[in-house]
Amino acid sequence: MLFSILVPVYNIENFLSDCIESVIRQSYTNFELLLVNDGSTDSSGSICDDYANKDTRIKVFHKQNEGLILARRYAIKRSKGQFILFLDSDDMWTQGLLQMVYDTIHEHSADLVMYKYARVSEKGKYLSDQPGVFPDQSVFTPENKIRIFSEIVKGSELNNIWAKAVRREIIDIDADYTERRKTNVEDLLQSLPLFKNASKIVYRDKACYLYRQRRGSVTNSFDPRYITNADYVRHKVYDCLCELDYDTPSNLKEFFIWYCKISVNHVIRLMSSSLSYDEKKKYLEVIRNLDFFRRATAMNCHRHLSFRSAVIYFLLKTRRDKALQYAVRIMYGIRRRFS
Secondary structure (H helix, E strand, C coil): CCEEEEEEECCCCCCHHHHHHHHHCCCCCCEEEEEEEECCCCCHHHHHHHHHHHCCCEEEEEECCCCHHHHHHHHHHHCCCCEEEECCCCCEECCCHHHHHHHHHHHHCCCEEEEEEEEECCCCCEEEECCCCCCCCEEECCCCCHHHHHHHCCCCCCCCHHHEEEEHHHCCCCCCCHHHCCCCCHHHHHHHHHHHHCCCEEEEEEEEEEEECCCCCCCCCCCCHHHHHHHHHHHHHHHHHHHCCCCCHHHHHHHHHHHHHHHHHHHHHHHCCCCCHHHHHHHHHHHHCCHHHHHHHHCCHHHHCCHHHHHHHHHHHCCCHHHHHHHHHHHHHHHHHHC
């Protein structure tokens, strides 16, 4: 069985060798490694070429910068494997990941294999495992796949595209993601068709993917597209629930509770940004005018939030923007200071 491993690369020279080495040292060796240099301005492109010159399984593509999601789509169309796996260029795999995936596919005839990740420090030191979502080797078919969507509507633990091995036939290869290339929810957007199309999904409660937490990789910067793109993806989730008859009262309740949490996160990022107060008021109004926000508010889903989040949500829905500014500054400014 041939695996295609897709790695988008952009200005990651300090960590790229660790990533590539973790693939070429796999105990299962029948794979191709596609490195997509997405317009890097450091030595990342040269590092890719050096590895390709040493290992015929490695293919390098150099292209102009278009962002992570389009680099992945570019690689998918040039891959040849029966199964495709994704790996971010600052992350790594444990040595037995491919063998575990191969064994799971062979045993269950799976279309999609999901696995956990472990957080590691910038220097690669183990920090913690991702919490398990299901028991090891849980199998999902159309008869019980609702359990997966019941997790999707209330959290993000199953979103990551890089924690999945995917049969080629279930990927929406020809879909155009250009308009959504700048989004903070691109993984869920790409994962939804996989969940929908897969006839058999297997969950492995094994942390084989090593997610590197880098200093400065997460910021409080605010991009207005986060609001509209997140709303767009939640509409896609909602459409899937309705299409698959998974729109049960309990799933819809959890869906809108999670939407409240997303709205609060938007507000925190917005009010912590360097935008002027008038600009902040404009984007707060954008959030309030979204249909799902209104529906979540009408359902009183904010009552299920934590105290801090409930305060933020209440001030948001009642248009107390000055108080909202001070609340975020006090509650979350203090948390950052002592975290």
